[in-house]
Amino acid sequence: MSQTPVSNDAVAALSRQFKQKLNQLTSLALIGGVVGGLIIVLVVTSSSRIRKTLGIDESSPLNLTRTIEQRYVVEESSGFIQAVKRVSPTVVSITTEETGIDFFGRTVQRSGAGTGFILTSDGLIATNKHVVEGGEKFKVVLADGKSYDATVKARDPYADLAILKIEATGLPVIELGDSESLEVGQWVLAIGNALGEFNNSVSVGVVSGKNRLLEAGTAELSGLIQTDATINPGNSGGPLVNIKGQVVGISTAIASPTGSSVGVGFAIPVNSIKKAIDSVRKTGKIIRPRLGLRYLLINQAIEEALSLPIDRGALIRASENQPGIVPGGPAEKAGLKEGDIILEMNKDRIDEQRPLASLLTEYSPGDEVTLLILRDKARQEIKLTLEALE
Numbered sequence: 001m002s003q004t005p006v007s008n009d010a011v012a013a014l015s016r017q018f019k020q021k022l023n024q025l026t027s028l029a030l031i032g033g034v035v036g037g038l039i040i041v042l043v044v045t046s047s048s049r050i051r052k053t054l055g056i057d058e059s060s061p062l063n064l065t066r067t068i069e070q071r072y073v074v075e076e077s078s079g080f081i082q083a084v085k086r087v088s089p090t091v092v093s094i095t096t097e098e099t100g101i102d103f104f105g106r107t108v109q110r111s112g113a114g115t116g117f118i119l120t121s122d123g124l125i126a127t128n129k130h131v132v133e134g135g136e137k138f139k140v141v142l143a144d145g146k147s148y149d150a151t152v153k154a155r156d157p158y159a160d161l162a163i164l165k166i167e168a169t170g171l172p173v174i175e176l177g178d179s180e181s182l183e184v185g186q187w188v189l190a191i192g193n194a195l196g197e198f199n200n201s202v203s204v205g206v207v208s209g210k211n212r213l214l215e216a217g218t219a220e221l222s223g224l225i226q227t228d229a230t231i232n233p234g235n236s237g238g239p240l241v242n243i244k245g246q247v248v249g250i251s252t253a254i255a256s257p258t259g260s261s262v263g264v265g266f267a268i269p270v271n272s273i274k275k276a277i278d279s280v281r282k283t284g285k286i287i288r289p290r291l292g293l294r295y296l297l298i299n300q301a302i303e304e305a306l307s308l309p310i311d312r313g314a315l316i317r318a319s320e321n322q323p324g325i326v327p328g329g330p331a332e333k334a335g336l337k338e339g340d341i342i343l344e345m346n347k348d349r350i351d352e353q354r355p356l357a358s359l360l361t362e363y364s365p366g367d368e369v370t371l372l373i374l375r376d377k378a379r380q381e382i383k384l385t386l387e388a389l390e
Contacts, residue, residue, distance in 0.1 A: 079243045080204060083189055086245035088200050089143050090118045090174040091238060093193040094127055094150070094164070096135035113196030115238030116140065116164060117174045117247060119277060123148075123166040126277065127237030128252050129155050132162045140166050143200055154286040156276050157389060158361055159268060160221065160252050163280045174239060176277075177246030179269035182207050182225065190229040190251050190265070192238030205229030205263070211353035214253055214266055223358040224266040225249045231265035240267040272361040279364075289365045289386035292329020293336060294319045297355050309377055312351040313341040334384040337375070344372035365389075 096112040114131030118124070125140060132138060138150040148166035155162050182188075186207045194201035209226035227240065231251045240249035249267030256262045276286045295314040296302065303311040316324045316331070316338050324338035325331050342350060345359050346369050363369065365388035370381055 080187075080189060080202075083241055083243055083245040084191070084202055087117075087174060087189075087191055087239060087241050087247075088202075089172040091143060091191050091200055092116045092118065092125060093141040093199040094125075094131060094237065095139045095141075095196075096132060097137040097139075098134050099136060113193055113234045114236045115192035115234065115251070117237075117239045118171050119163075119173065120281065121169065121171045121173055123168045123171060124153065124280065125150070125164040125166065126250065126273070127162055127164060128250060129160045129162040130252075131237045132164070138164060140164065141199065142171075153284065154276075154280050156273065156286050156288070158288055158357055159273055159276065161250070161268070161273050161276055161286075163277075163286070175246045176270055176274060177242055177244065177248040179225065179248045179271045182210065182242070182248055182269075184209060187243050188227055188229055188248065189241050189243075190227070190231050190235060190238060190267075191241065192231075192235035192251060194230075194232045194234050196234035198234075201232075201235075203230035205265075208264075212266060213352050214255065221253065221266070221268070222353065222355050223269060223272060224252070225269055227265050227267060228263040229265060230263070231267075272358065275361060275364055287365060288389045289360055289363050289367065290329065290389040291331050291356075291360070291384065291386065292326040292333075293331040294322060294324050294326075295342070295356060297350075297352065298341065299352055308341070310341060310343070310374060312349070313343045313374065314350055314356040316340045316342070330384050330387050334371075334382050336371075336373070336382060336384070339375070341374040342371050343374055343379070345369050347372075360386075 092115070094114045094116050096114070098110050100108055100110045102108045112131070112135065114127055116125040116127035119126055132152050138152065140148045140150045148168060150164040150166045153163040153165040184207050188205060188207055190203045190205070191200060193199045205228040207225060208228050212224040212226045214221045214224055225240065225248070229240070231254050235251045238251045239247040240251055242248050248270050250270070250273070251265065251267050253266045255264040255266070276288065279285065279287045293316050295316050298308060298311060298313050298315055300311045302308065308315065316336060318324045318338065325336060342356060344350060345356065348354065348359050350356050350359065363386055365386055367386050368383060369386060370383050372379060372381055
């Protein structure tokens with residue numbers, strides 16, 4: 001059977017008819033199919049720019065064999081890079097020196113290292129209290145390499161926080177974020193003087209947990225942020241920041257069987273120290289509020305040992321021959337008694353994750369708070385005005 005060849009004029013005519021049909025289309029059709037991981041998208045439009053890209057123009061037959069590929073790359077790390085660029089100039093390395101006695105009774109100089117971050121342009125710097133503990137001389141090295149002698153301006157009686165001061169002006173200042181808004185799984189970065197040798201080292205991780213309780217030596221740290229961002233010796237006092245470059249915590253401790261980071265690090269939430277920072281800015285010292293009482297934090301073991309009616313709260317009781325209610329203090333004025341169990345403060349529940357001391361960091365002297373207490377198995381509310389801790 002013979003076949004009649006199609007002339008070039010006929011092909012051109014068919015092409016013109018097809019282009020006319022395309023020009024009548026005003027909608028965008030997307031046809032997607034997945035075969036073995038291949039996604040095919042066909043876009044049909046009346047746009048002259050797209051027609052030209054597809055090889056459809058007014059002067060030549062339709063080109064159905066031309067393939068155009070465009071690749072859009074989303075740079076996931078760009079947020080981290082911008083956060084580091086924003087924060088790094090505000091991060092400082094801290095070295096400490098103290099005089100000690102060695103095994104042979106000789107006088108020796110001991111040194112330590114940590115990290116801090118700049119709070120004010122005139123040289124207030126935040127770090128951990130344990131970084132400067134026992135130190136006699138302190139030196140701060142800025143990100144640009146400039147070195148300054150430093151003095152300890154204040155130590156927080158509640159938190160592992162100390163404020164240093166250097167004599168400088170025009171310094172870059174870190175932005176304080178909101179640790180309360182952190183979500184588990186959220187990206188964070190730890191920046192610090194890793195191992196006391198590698199200043200402004202950056203590690204990336206996520207928030208692994210919130211309101212963690214940690215026993216560090218004789219101290220008990222509560223309300224902590226847990227992260228798998230690497231925190232090494234020397235990182236103490238450095239900022240834990242969010243993707244916006246705002247500090248949300250102060251790197252303070254790790255849990256490790258080896259003494260090195262195994263991805264279980266902890267930071268003090270920045271919200272718990274904001275009042276202390278404001279106090280130093282305004283008065284030159286940290287002024288914390290007090291309730292005027294001594295207490296034992298209740299857990300299940302304490303409940304069973306003391307036959308208490310509840311497994312949480314703060315039991316007011318004497319300690320080390322000191323009365324549970326401080327004479328003349330806010331608690332006595334408000335009518336609290338030994339044996340009372342404080343369950344809530346301003347509707348915030350008191351337990352091991354959020355002990356009374358942790359809640360107090362959110363208030364200032366002069367604030368009035370409402371305490372929900374348990375007395376003789378009956379609940380009642382008592383109002384109390386906080387006073388300054390001397």
